[in-house]
Amino acid sequence: TAQSFEQHFQDKLDNEVSIEPRDWMPDDYRKTLIRQISQHAHSEIVGMLPEGNWITRAPSLRRKAVLLAKVQDEGGHGLYLYSAAETLGITRDEMLGQLHSGKAKYSSIFNYPTLTWADMGAVGWLVDGAAIMNQVPLCRTSYGPYARAMVRVCKEESFHQRQGFEIMMRLAEGSETQKKMAQDALNRWWWPSIMMFGPKDDDSAHSAQSMAWRIKRFSNDELRQKFIDVTVEQAKLIGLTIPDPDLKWNEEKGHYDFGAINWDEFWNVVKGNGPCNKERLAARQNAWNNGAWVRDAALAYSEKRKERAEK
Numbered sequence: 135t136a137q138s139f140e141q142h143f144q145d146k147l148d149n150e151v152s153i154e155p156r157d158w159m160p161d162d163y164r165k166t167l168i169r170q171i172s173q174h175a176h177s178e179i180v181g182m183l184p185e186g187n188w189i190t191r192a193p194s195l196r197r198k199a200v201l202l203a204k205v206q207d208e209g210g211h212g213l214y215l216y217s218a219a220e221t222l223g224i225t226r227d228e229m230l231g232q233l234h235s236g237k238a239k240y241s242s243i244f245n246y247p248t249l250t251w252a253d254m255g256a257v258g259w260l261v262d263g264a265a266i267m268n269q270v271p272l273c274r275t276s277y278g279p280y281a282r283a284m285v286r287v288c289k290e291e292s293f294h295q296r297q298g299f300e301i302m303m304r305l306a307e308g309s310e311t312q313k314k315m316a317q318d319a320l321n322r323w324w325w326p327s328i329m330m331f332g333p334k335d336d337d338s339a340h341s342a343q344s345m346a347w348r349i350k351r352f353s354n355d356e357l358r359q360k361f362i363d364v365t366v367e368q369a370k371l372i373g374l375t376i377p378d379p380d381l382k383w384n385e386e387k388g389h390y391d392f393g394a395i396n397w398d399e400f401w402n403v404v405k406g407n408g409p410c411n412k413e414r415l416a417a418r419q420n421a422w423n424n425g426a427w428v429r430d431a432a433l434a435y436s437e438k439r440k441e442r443a444e445k
């Protein structure tokens with residue numbers, strides 16, 4: 135009966151047994167996962183664009199090889215995530231259709247421009263740093279295929295974060311101009327990075343249900359606070375200043391207090407009006423359109439093979 139299916143699902147959650155593709159699950163659990171996993175996949179793929187912008191201009195062969203590898207990893211993460219979402223009964227074409235029509239979201243962070251080489255440092259350090267903070271707990275998310283995909287993704291993100299921090303460290307100990315470049319990148323990426331964790335808990339539409347289903351293990355504000363606490367110390371280490379005059383260690387709480395986040399800016403970017411939203415979406419739509427001949431050729435080839443096999 136429906137009730138015993140539901141009970142079985144709840145027992146699994148309570149006992150930390152992962153939910154697998156063939157298990158019964160509530161419709162809304164399935165929907166929430168499709169939404170989150172597909173948006174996560176889109177973020178990885180759109181997230182290749184701001185850094186792709188610097189591959190041809192990396193300052194040395196070593197930096198170029200590392201950046202190229204990082205951007206390829208992001209493509210791989212997108213593919214694992216699309217595969218994980220497909221196990222829930224949505225096709226890749228449907229997901230991409232939702233991205234291209236603007237119906238599906240992707241992370242707000244990728245709608246900001248990468249203006250200087252130091253931005254490659256800031257993106258790796260802050261954006262991948264925030265991504266890891268959010269994704270390590272997702273290795274224990276209740277849906278098996280998503281959790282397993284996250285294990286490998288997190289290992290790679292951790293390399294990405296270090297390569298970004300290393301770029302910042304080198305620039306920060308370089309010439310006056312290089313140090314300024316690093317500080318300028320930190321100034322521009324800090325606030326958008328802490329917005330990546332999503333709206334504050336009171337305004338987070340999905341959090342309560344996603345926590346109850348053990349999809350999310352920590353709330354948006356909890357993860358944001360953890361990220362700020364570790365990143366402030368890293369900034370100190372390399373002699374850069376976090377652009378927040380209200381940032382202050384709170385002895386009683388054992389956390390940093392921080393200034394007000396500009397939520398108008400956040401929602402504006404989420405709604406499609408950030409500095410690069412149109413450019414990012416256009417790049418993905420063009421890639422899709424320009425790849426049509428590859429899909430057509432692959433399909434024609436597979437049909438020809440099928441025909442031959444039938445003869």
Ligand code: FAQ
Nearest residue numbers: 174177178181239240241242265329330332338339340341
């Ligand atoms: N941007 O109720 P909540 C990466 C939307 S890391 C845009 O709190 P939820 C690695 C949200 O979707 C980045 N939209 O939602 C990389 C919802 O709208 P909807 C990707 C946002 O799902 C690094 C509405 O606001 N990581 O790609 C954002 O419970 C460097 C209400 O919000 C993930 O996706 C935002 N920042 O919590 C790649 C991690 N925040 O869907 C390249 C997995 C919220 O109803 C280079 N996702 N919204 O239309 C999650 O953990 C969650 O989905 C949250 C949001 C925490 C992002």
